[in-house]
Amino acid sequence: MWMGVDLGTQSVRAVLVDDDGAMLGSGAAPLGGGRDGVRHEQSPDEWWEAVRTAIGGALRDRPPGPVGALAVCGTSGTVLLTDGEGRPLTPGLMYDDGRATAEAALARERGLRVQPTWALPKAMWLLSRHPASAGVRLTHQPDHIVSRLVGRRTPTDSSHALKTGYDLTADAWPHEKLAGLGLAEELFPDVVRPGARLGEVGADGEAATGVPAGTPVIAGMTDGCAAQIASGSLSLGSWNSVLGTTLVLKGVTAEPVHDSTGVVYNHRAPDGGWLPGGASGVGAGALARAFPDADPARLDGLAPAHEPSTALAYPLVSRGERFPFLAPEATPFLLGDPGSAADHWAALLQGVGHTERLCLDYLDHLGAPQDGPLTFTGGGSRSAYWNQLRTDILGRTVHIPRHSEPALGMAVLAAYGAGAAPTLADAAKRMVGLSHVLSPDPARTARFLEPYLKVVGELERRGWLPSPVATHARTRADSLETS
Structure with missing residues (x-):
């Protein structure tokens, strides 16, 4: 039996599966947190309590026998400060917290290619308000949980360390550059590759969660990479699109995908190769914000009457965009007046699909191979209508896995x-099953081409989308339409 734990934005999820990926148990617990403009924080103590609840649910009806091992993933770029005993000194600054713009600019001046929402500038922001003292450490979201399970501080994994400035090519912290930012070596954790053994669940961890003491704890990856593993998209040229609160695309390449803007970044696979990708600020969170009390199934049933919608949406969840372009000042927009709630709902669904298409066009602009399968995962993939809509907007075949969650x-x-x-691919081949395959409807793909190009034009007009990228999107649309 194998356990996976996913620290998401709105909840923690834990699953227990067997060697063939069959679900033996699952549990979940909600997460709160505070959003206010660009501010987004959560309580590390709340993470731990939610993990305890979720794991308890996953273990409740498990068959007899030991848990072979467990691994934990978290939201990419979420960071906090802890003391020498691993106790939180600050809230967790979440993956999309946008308060570290000045710190990110300073880091870039020192030669570190980071975005404002990455963990390194946010850690700098925290340190400016909580000056470092003896024993203070930068800690990633899953590291805090793992240390409590094991009962001591553990190394971080290189996947989460990436956005804290870790150099995956050199496999080392760039301490000379970090020192230029006033960041001492002792602030940073040791780093291991995902899949490495971090330790075993201790007596206190067992008492708190029910996971047997001695259970191996394996170094995890970010939630986007975790969802990619769960999708089975581990062959060269394959891509996984994770639609949850926001949208994340991850692929598999033999070499890193180079992007001078830093919009696309590259994780290192546990057993070699590279996992390039990017994280957009659009996603299902925009639906929850616009329709907090909606019945999604009912609105999905009404949405086909609005294809395309009378309004054009770029449905950012919060201020700032990270992929397919970098624009900290970007804000969500809705052009036109929806004729009804269903029309508005349709505009948001379609807006996510248009952004997803632009992300793939941007990856093509960078020369990233896309000749492998495309998979949909994340909470958004539970909507059959949205899956087909996105398939048609993209105009390409899509694979839907049996289970699509990062915890798997x-x-x-x-x-x-x-x-x-x-190998990891061998494990995924055995444990990840395919639910079904979606094929695009050429007529619907053509119907959504004009709205897509209008989105591209509007983003370019606002100065957010670079003109060469917009031109490539139009050229690619022409070539695909001709073919």
């Missing part, structure tokens, strides 16, 4: 890290 990806990684399979 962590269970697969735990099995690989514990030695149950020679």
